[in-house]
Amino acid sequence: MSAFNYRSYWESHYASGGTSGAGSYGLPAEFKASTINAFLAERDVETVIEFGCGDGNQLGYMNYKRYLGFDISEEALRRCRERFGGDPSKTFHSYDPRTFVNGGAYKADLVVCLDxxxxxxxxDDFRKTLDDVFGCAEKYVILYTxxxxxxxxxxxxxxRDLLDYLRAYPDFVLERIVPQPHGHLSVADFLILARSAPTSS
Incomplete structure (x- = not known):
């Protein structure tokens, strides 16, 4: 679809001192945090996996109890490990959609993927990342996109037409879409999905 190498771009971006962008700072970060923190309290979420932890600034707003952050950028991961090195509730691992194999090793109540x-x-990487997001989710998925x-x-x-892609995960139901209140700063919305209860035979 595109000759642009997004993985090289983000590694170079962070290596040259770049941040996770405006969406992880200020009003957008506060909106994401208020929405997710309310959800955490409402659903009593214990464990969270994030695909795309970035520089960790957004993470600083979140009330996660136990957290694993993945990212494709080693420099972003280095920053996160440095920033949260004294917090044993948080760990960080490298992620490459082309080589990542879960095998049941990575599971959490909630999986988030923000911006x-x-x-x-x-x-291909987009589809595989979605597969990995839903494959790690025990109960809930929150996408901000x-x-x-x-x-x-x-x-x-x-x-992309994301709802079309989400049809590949029939075990999850789209509970609600939380619209963006800061349209002058971001065009992303929240899509909150929950694993549907198994039907009795």
Whole structure:
């Protein structure tokens, strides 16, 4: 779909001193935190896995009890380990959709993926990342992303029809969409999904 190498881009971006972007700071970060922290309290979530932990600034807002953060950038992971090195409730691991195999080793009550999916410009990596997100989720998935197909003039972004992709995960039901209140700062919304209860035979 795109000749742009998003993985090299983000590693270079962080290595040159870049951050996770405006979405992880200020009002967007506060909105994400208030929405997710309320969900954590409401559902009594104990464990969380995040795909795309970035520089860790957003994580500083979150009330996660036990947390594992994945990222494709080794520099981003280094920053997170440095920042949260004194917190044993948080761990960080490298993630590559082309080599990641779960095998049941990575499971959490909730899996989150925030401001990440529309930056995955490789179609195969995008689909594999979604597979891994849902494969790690025991109960819930929270996506914060764009979800309607639209043109983009930014080489680092692809807006897809996400609801079409989500049909591949019939065990999860879209509970609600929480719209973006700061449209001048971000076009991403929350999609909150829950694993449906098994039907009795």
């Amino acid at each position: 990440v999916l529309y930056h995955i410009t490789d179609e 764009t979800w309607k197909k639209a043109p983009s003039n930014n080489v680092t972004i692809i807006h």
